[in-house]
Amino acid sequence: MKTKEMDAALQKLVDKDVIVDLVHRYSFYFDHRRFEEVTMIFTEDCVIDYGRGIAPLIQGRAELAALLSNADATGFLGTSHHNANVWITFDGPDRADVATSLYAWHHAPQGPNPRVWGYYYDKVVRAGDGWLIAYRQLRIGGQENFDIEWIPLIER
Amino acid sequence: MKTKEMDAALQKLVDKDVIVDLVHRYSFYFDHRRFEEVTMIFTEDCVIDYGRGIAPLIQGRAELAALLSNADATGFLGTSHHNANVWITFDGPDRADVATSLYAWHHAPQGPNPRVWGYYYDKVVRAGDGWLIAYRQLRIGGQENFDIEWIPLIER
Amino acid sequence: MKTKEMDAALQKLVDKDVIVDLVHRYSFYFDHRRFEEVTMIFTEDCVIDYGRGIAPLIQGRAELAALLSNADATGFLGTSHHNANVWITFDGPDRADVATSLYAWHHAPQGPNPRVWGYYYDKVVRAGDGWLIAYRQLRIGGQENFDIEWIPLIER
Numbered sequence: 001m002k003t004k005e006m007d008a009a010l011q012k013l014v015d016k017d018v019i020v021d022l023v024h025r026y027s028f029y030f031d032h033r034r035f036e037e038v039t040m041i042f043t044e045d046c047v048i049d050y051g052r053g054i055a056p057l058i059q060g061r062a063e064l065a066a067l068l069s070n071a072d073a074t075g076f077l078g079t080s081h082h083n084a085n086v087w088i089t090f091d092g093p094d095r096a097d098v099a100t101s102l103y104a105w106h107h108a109p110q111g112p113n114p115r116v117w118g119y120y121y122d123k124v125v126r127a128g129d130g131w132l133i134a135y136r137q138l139r140i141g142g143q144e145n146f147d148i149e150w151i152p153l154i155e156r
Numbered sequence: 157m158k159t160k161e162m163d164a165a166l167q168k169l170v171d172k173d174v175i176v177d178l179v180h181r182y183s184f185y186f187d188h189r190r191f192e193e194v195t196m197i198f199t200e201d202c203v204i205d206y207g208r209g210i211a212p213l214i215q216g217r218a219e220l221a222a223l224l225s226n227a228d229a230t231g232f233l234g235t236s237h238h239n240a241n242v243w244i245t246f247d248g249p250d251r252a253d254v255a256t257s258l259y260a261w262h263h264a265p266q267g268p269n270p271r272v273w274g275y276y277y278d279k280v281v282r283a284g285d286g287w288l289i290a291y292r293q294l295r296i297g298g299q300e301n302f303d304i305e306w307i308p309l310i311e312r
Numbered sequence: 313m314k315t316k317e318m319d320a321a322l323q324k325l326v327d328k329d330v331i332v333d334l335v336h337r338y339s340f341y342f343d344h345r346r347f348e349e350v351t352m353i354f355t356e357d358c359v360i361d362y363g364r365g366i367a368p369l370i371q372g373r374a375e376l377a378a379l380l381s382n383a384d385a386t387g388f389l390g391t392s393h394h395n396a397n398v399w400i401t402f403d404g405p406d407r408a409d410v411a412t413s414l415y416a417w418h419h420a421p422q423g424p425n426p427r428v429w430g431y432y433y434d435k436v437v438r439a440g441d442g443w444l445i446a447y448r449q450l451r452i453g454g455q456e457n458f459d460i461e462w463i464p465l466i467e468r
Binding site: 157162165166169172238240241242243255257259273274275297298300309310 | 318319322323325326329333335336337339340343344345389390391392393394395396415417419425
């Protein structure tokens with residue numbers, strides 16, 4: 001490769017590496033109940049759509065923080081957000097679409113433990129030295145013991 | 157590193173990145189029932205061995221397309237193909253072996269949902285600007301509610 | 313990027329690639345019951361803490377080998393160690409902390425199959441041309457049919 005090509009190829013790999021870490025850090029912080037750090041992965045004016053069964057459309061980091069502040073009191077005893085198949089597609093140098101397969105297990109206070117299988121659809125943006133999630137939508141392809149209103153993975 | 161070494165190291169990372177995306181795209185397209193795009197991830201003369209419980213040995217992209225054309229009518233309501241541990245070993249500049257841990261969940265039309273845990277063993281080849289899967293074998297280490305004829309993960 | 317910056321960025325990606333493979337190879341070899349190769353992923357003087365329900369603190373590769381030599385005779389019929397969210401943080405050029413989300417399924421000889429969800433906390437070190445795991449701790453956030461003494465994911 002020529003130096004210019006190398007530079008472009010390397011920059012792309014560096015960006016992908018940071019974006020993959022972004023996806024991983026969300027799950028890490030969430031499963032460790034470090035909710036303040038979860039919010040810092042998103043842009044100030046982020047939009048998050050977990051589906052109506054979870055919450056109304058979340059607009060902005062402050063609304064996400066408010067939602068998560070209740071998680072310990074009212075939510076699950078524990079969670080495991082397993083990511084797989086992180087697939088990044090760039091839209092210019094400073095924006096990318098990310099699709100990530102999710103298998104999430106939830107420890108219910110009582111009764112069988114809810115599970116979902118789906119995909120996160122993210123839009124990430126370059127922000128200063130790093131990247132942040134500007135938009136996240138969760139689409140669900142299947143569930144066990146978690147039959148609430150989800151955005152379906154596939155429109156039929 | 158010297159420029160020549162850097163070039164080789166970078167080329168390897170670029171290739172691994174494309175190969176990992178190949179593995180991820182298979183699952184993405186499969187779980188989204190976009191079966192035509194699934195077939196395009198394989199070489200024209202690919203060989204795919206899912207085990208006799210699923211299908212006879214698949215020889216060529218056309219045979220794969222024929223098998224998948226029935227998936228919506230006769231198959232599961234949904235699937236989740238979770239990849240992990242993608243491990244790539246190069247065999248010269250244009251070929252590589254890939255081992256990928258699979259956890260697959262299937263939404264059954266009725267009754268308990270089948271699950272399998274196993275590994276994909278792939279042989280991938282450079283093809284034009286990208287890479288394609290020339291050979292895929294699925295080996296299964298364990299299952300629940302999916303007791304058909306599999307290729308065992310470990311020969312005993 | 314300038315050549316010096318490119319060199320540093322590339323070296324970091326090369327190192328991360330090897331470290332991710334280390335995490336993947338552990339699971340690959342373990343799930344394939346290739347226990348001798350599992351031990352070679354660790355430093356000679358490694359320390360491994362799976363929690364008291366699994367084993368006393370393991371000190372050194374020889375102790376790990378001794379523990380694993382009994383695995384086929386007394387253990388599960390099969391395992392699936394699914395890694396996700398591998399998150400690497402460097403501590404100087406030759407050391408790194410790695411957090412990896414684990415979903416592990418175990419095939420019990422009889423009765424329901426045990427499952428755990430947790431995180432590996434690793435310390436990895438550069439060793440010759442590659443990297444090795446010097447310290448591994450398993451912390452568990454939840455389990456089903458595997459209610460033994462674990463190190464909790466979160467201190468409460």
